[in-house]
Amino acid sequence: MKMRTLMAAAATAALIIGPLSPITPFVGAGSAYAKGGGDKGGGGGGGGGGKSESKGGGGKSSSKGGGASKGATKRSVSKAETAPPPRSEQGRLASELKGLMAAHANPRALERANPGSQVGRIALYRDAALATIEAKxxxxxxxxxxxxxxxxxxxxxxxxxxxxSADILADIALLDEESDSYEAEKAALDAELAAAESFEAEQLRLQTVIDEAPAxxxxxxxVVEEKEGxxxxxxxxxSGGRTLSDEALAYFRELLGL
Incomplete structure (x- = not known):
């Protein structure tokens, strides 16, 4: 009797809530599945779909990619900072010049230097170079x-x-001193002669310069050859007997203001 009563109550309840039953359990199960799948995928990697989507979609995979790039950048910068810089041309020339870099000494030091010292030997070279420049x-x-x-x-x-002037002097010699026009003619020829003599004097001077120039x-x-020697x-x-490259010699001379 008790059993029949319970079954009847259950049937009555089923008739009352029957239309809602398919909706409520479906919504609840979907929410629970989604939540559960998300937790598994994010936390332990149990759900293959969740884990694959997480890596492919982005957040984590993207973060790893960014981290790798950042790490590579740091390593690259660090390597660049620790690598020795390339030797500059000036450094190379200074290495070749060695003791000749003492040419950096100020002019007073060069003037007062002992001829037997390195600075003194550089000063002697500078003076010899100046003499060559003057000769050239x-x-x-x-x-x-x-x-x-x-x-x-x-x-x-x-x-x-x-x-x-010779032609003019010849005309002057032919003048008639008894002529009334003598004074006027003589004055005109004298002015012409002065201009001719001025021209001829300058002509001679210039020609002498030209003629004497080759010798x-x-x-x-x-003298230049002697000074160059x-x-x-x-x-x-x-330099201690060392032959310098053209670039090093030019730099050395630049240091000396030559």
Whole structure:
């Protein structure tokens, strides 16, 4: 009897809540499954789908990728900081010059240096180099003087349209001193003669410069050769017998203001 009563009550309850039964358990089960799957996927990796989606989708995989890049960047920067910098050209030249880098000494130190010291030997080289520069400047000045004389002579001769002084003197000699026009004619010829003599004097001066230039230039070039020899000897003494590269020598001379 008791059993029948219970069964009847259950049947009555089923009739009352029957339409809602399919909805409520379905919603509850879906929520629970989603939550459970999420926990497993995120926490322990039990659900294959959850774990695969998490890695592929992003957050974690993306974070790892970023971390790897950051680590690589740090290692790269660190390596760059610890690697020795490439030797500069100036450093290479300084290495070749060795003791000649004492050319950095101030001018007063060079002037007062003991000739037997390294600075003193550098000072002797500087003086020899200056003497060579002065000798070369003398050659250049002679060449320029000769070139200018040639140009000036050409311009002078092109501008002068008068007669020679000899022709004018010949006319003066032919003047009749008894003539009423003698004084006027003599004055005109004297003015013409003065212009001719001025022209001829400058012409002679310029031509003399041109004619004497080759011998003077040759003599000056011999002085340059002599000075260059002394300069070379002074350089070998200062460098300890070492032959410098063209770049090193140019840098050395720059240090000395040559």
């Amino acid at each position: 400047a003398a050659v250049e000045a002679l060449e320029q003087e000769a070139a200018k004389a040639a140009d000036d002579l050409a311009a002078l001769e092109a501008a002068y349209t008068g007669r020679s 003077k230039i040759e003599e000056a070039e011999l 002394l300069e070379g000897d002074a350089l070998m003494t200062a």
